Amino acid sequence: MKAPARQIGLARALSKLGFCSRSQAVELIRDGHVRLNGRVVRNPESPVHLPQARIEVDGHPIARAEKIYLMLYKPRGIVTTASDEKGRDTVYSLLDNNGTSWIAPVGRLDKASEGLLLLTNDSEWAARITAPETHLDKTYHVQIDCIANGELLSQLHKGVHSAEGENLHAKHARLLRSSEKNCWLEITLDEGKNRHIRRMFAALDVEVLRLVRVAIGPLQLGNLARGKYRTLASDEKQSLDRAMNSASKNQLAPPK
16 A cells, blocks of 8 residues: 655745745745645645646646756855845855746855855755755865965864864865965865855964865766856766765764
8 A cells, every 4th residue: 555645834835835935935825825626725734645736836837857967167256145135145146046936055155265156956865965964075175375394283172172162073184286375275164154265264373375175975066157057967966976875884884
């Protein structure tokens, strides 16, 4: 006997269908724009069976959107939000319509940072990428205002206490190249705390001059031009999925 389909909340259903984010769905539902099986529903947690349910927004039937997975080279000076109260340019100014009503960044890069940023309408996949328990490596090239020595690299590995009292550390840290007054490091994190790298160096009284994310798991920024984006190839998407599955299994495995 086939098990009955699992119910999910209406707001989550709209997000899962790729129509909008869950927070946007909550607003639409509470404002009376959404019909479920022919009647207006204002409770974002109203139970829904997908795909049997008929969902309409402002009279338009909502079907499952084709999943979109993009990689973008975010330039410095661009904010990773849908809109900005200060009128600053956002990552959406770099995108075409793409034939979808909604697409969202996967995590964030702050305004002064640049590099690889994923965007998708697959909210559950995005949540897995950013979940702390996934421990998906993120790799950055970081220019600092001094020459790194072995002691500095060791401190990054062991961890430092931020001004907020958090212990911040790098999974890996190595010197890439140096000049007379500054150098470039490669920093790998397996967690993504807010402004992690900048706060880590601030605790060491070191200034970050540039910060570029060059990889998320096995996905490399490569030669993608600054401000440009492209669709992930199927093998790139599969490689990311395998990396997340592998990281999750490693976390669950008992210590030897």
